Amino acid sequence: MRKSELSRAVADEFGEAYGRVVTRDLVIAELGDRTADEAVAQGVPPRDVWLALCAAEGVPVARRHGVGLPEPRR
Secondary structure, eight states, X not given: OOHHHHHHHHHHHHOHHHHHHHHHHOOBGGGTSBOHHHXXXXXXXXXXXXXXXXXXXXXXXXXXXXXXXXXXXX
């Protein structure tokens, strides 16, 4: 997962506005007591950040995998 895919996944799951709040303000123990934004900036792989964010926010497992990918070109 790339940073752009993480951004898409967050926006799709939480919405644009709330997604920005969650990644900026929610401190996640699994990420070393950092926010998602801090973790990504400090080199944590976006996929790990996404999964930790999903766990913290109670996103069902069925919606955690394969999200954030761009639509295939036609």
